[in-house]
Amino acid sequence: MRSDARSNRLRILDAAAEVLALPGDTSLKSIARRAGVGQGTLYRHFPTRESLVLQVYGEEVEELVTAVPVLLDALCPSLALRAWLGRLVELGRCTPEFAGAVHGAAGSPTELCGQAHQPLLDALTTLVDANEAAGTIASGTTPADVLLLVGPLWRVGTDEGGPEEHARSARLFDVLMRGLCPPG
Structure with a gap:
């Protein structure tokens, strides 16, 4: 360049x-x-807004990506997925532009946007695959399914919402995780 x-x-x-x-x-x-x-x-x-926003939040994406092997080494797959998704949800709630970019990039056909989004998707794929191998997630669950389920949580319990909304967000996250990885 x-x-x-x-x-x-x-x-x-x-x-x-x-x-x-x-x-x-x-x-x-x-x-x-x-x-x-x-x-x-x-x-x-940056041909799309998503590709630019994901580059701006590149350090946060890198932290999420590098956390996967550490979490899988320290925790069972379902708890590793829970911890990782908890981080993703918190980042999305604190930075709505990031949440919007992840949501937009998931369906974006552009190659550059896909390249910016791919490490995050690969990290989530590793966690979903580990859970499928352990039998702790429904067979056939895709990373795209998980992102679709997480998306609404980004809009609940933002800083303006107060303690009640934070509690509601935590409660809804628990419901999501019980549905994704039901207790055995």
């Missing part, structure tokens, strides 16, 4: 991190404006 293109990419990522952290306009147009690049330049580097 040319140095000017690399510089533009870094400016876009920095601007996106700043814009996504603030309330208000988080459009790609506002990100391009803050980065000092045209929308065409932004789209050459």
Whole structure:
């Protein structure tokens, strides 16, 4: 990648991190404006909103990905899945842009978006496969199924919701986990 293109990419990522952290306009147009690049330049580097947001939250995705083997070494598969999904739900509740990107990327046909989303999907696949091998999850459950089930939890119990909503979110997460991995 040319140095000017690399510089533009870094400016876009920095601007996106700043814009996504603030309330208000988080459009790609506002990100391009803050980065000092045209929308065409932004789209050459990040063809979808999801691909940009997932890159901005790359460290969080990496932490989730690297946690899988550690969790599977320390816990039985169902508890490893529970711990990992708990982290994913908390991240999604705290960062709605991330939650939206994960949800959007799951159905996105673009290759770059898929590449940004793939490590997260691979991590979840490892956990689902471990649970299927252990007989602790319904046979045929896919990572996409799990993400679809987790999605609504991202909207429950946000910081504005107060203690009642946090308790409700925890209760709903327990219901989800009992359904995914029923106690044996």
